[in-house]
Amino acid sequence: MPHSSYAGNIVCSLNGEIIPFEQARLPVYDLAIMQGATVTERLRTFQHQPYDIDAHLSRLQQSLNLVHWKGLPNLKSLKNVTEEVTKHNSQFIETDSDLAIVIFISAGQAIGDANGLATQSQPTVCVYTAPLPFANWVNGYLNGVDLITPETRQIPRASLDSRIKMRSRLHWQIADQIVRGQNPRATALLLDENDYLTETSSGNFLIVKDGTVLTPRESSTLDGISRSHVIEFCNEAEIPVAFTDLSEFDVYHAEEAFLTSSTYCIMPVATLNGKKIGDPVPGKMTQQLTSMWAEEIGVDFVHQARRESE
Numbered sequence: 001m002p003h004s005s006y007a008g009n010i011v012c013s014l015n016g017e018i019i020p021f022e023q024a025r026l027p028v029y030d031l032a033i034m035q036g037a038t039v040t041e042r043l044r045t046f047q048h049q050p051y052d053i054d055a056h057l058s059r060l061q062q063s064l065n066l067v068h069w070k071g072l073p074n075l076k077s078l079k080n081v082t083e084e085v086t087k088h089n090s091q092f093i094e095t096d097s098d099l100a101i102v103i104f105i106s107a108g109q110a111i112g113d114a115n116g117l118a119t120q121s122q123p124t125v126c127v128y129t130a131p132l133p134f135a136n137w138v139n140g141y142l143n144g145v146d147l148i149t150p151e152t153r154q155i156p157r158a159s160l161d162s163r164i165k166m167r168s169r170l171h172w173q174i175a176d177q178i179v180r181g182q183n184p185r186a187t188a189l190l191l192d193e194n195d196y197l198t199e200t201s202s203g204n205f206l207i208v209k210d211g212t213v214l215t216p217r218e219s220s221t222l223d224g225i226s227r228s229h230v231i232e233f234c235n236e237a238e239i240p241v242a243f244t245d246l247s248e249f250d251v252y253h254a255e256e257a258f259l260t261s262s263t264y265c266i267m268p269v270a271t272l273n274g275k276k277i278g279d280p281v282p283g284k285m286t287q288q289l290t291s292m293w294a295e296e297i298g299v300d301f302v303h304q305a306r307r308e309s310e
Helices: 053-067 075-092 134-143 170-182 225-236 248-252 284-297 301-309
Strands: 011-014 017-020 038-046 099-106 125-131 145-148 186-191 197-200 204-209 212-216 241-244 256-261 265-272
Touching: 011 075, 017 075, 038 053, 053 075, 053 099, 053 225, 075 099, 075 125, 134 265, 134 301, 170 186, 197 204, 197 212, 197 248, 204 225, 204 248, 212 225, 225 241, 225 256, 225 265, 225 284, 248 265, 256 284, 265 284, 284 301
Parallel strands: 145 186, 145 265, 212 241
Antiparallel strands: 011 017, 011 125, 038 099, 099 125, 186 197, 204 212, 204 256, 256 265
């Protein structure tokens, strides 16, 4: 477990200044608060080193290009700050533990207009870390997670481009509240306006059917960095992969299903809407891909979660 001193010693970066984490504050008129106008990236460390930071910063740049904000930070300097904050904060966790790293950028602060539509300040830029929630993942790694498709739908790409990784998350919060009213341990898996499956609030969704890994089209989901890793492993192992429209019916008849995320990597799925998916859970291909990832990075992240949660 992390040292108890962690919270009292960690720092973050707010608008380029390294400060104690507990001193980080946003004014109520920051557009992150007023409008949820914030783009973000969430990654993790392995052996205290930021994993895939260049890929995450590249996707962050894509998000920033799509929101058309002015006065944005230089990504090279943002990388340096991220590495500095992570290195400092890693001192206060165990050698074999790891951190989540969050970068978020808001549209800035509203000036002279309660709606934030007039003059805006420079964007707000923050980098911080937090201990990974290993205890929340262990049961999922071992037994799979439960997914439910609520009535809340994915925001159409015509309204909000799915290539933007953002923090306008009210629809996800509502969706997860709905499904947890049915199953306290469940996670929402959203349908789009055509009743095709998209993603969860934490990761991409994939199934295995007839020996092929299938995942929703990129037009309706965020292009996940962890999903890209899985596709690379599939190519290496000569496992067919296809981007396609997936219905709930497809999942009910799948051999297995799993989620991918930059924090937990691969998470097997046990049920969708109460119906069991595959047997055993995790499935053979999920286990194979998990092992390939662990071998590549030199960390058995499932074992790490079990150990850290004890």
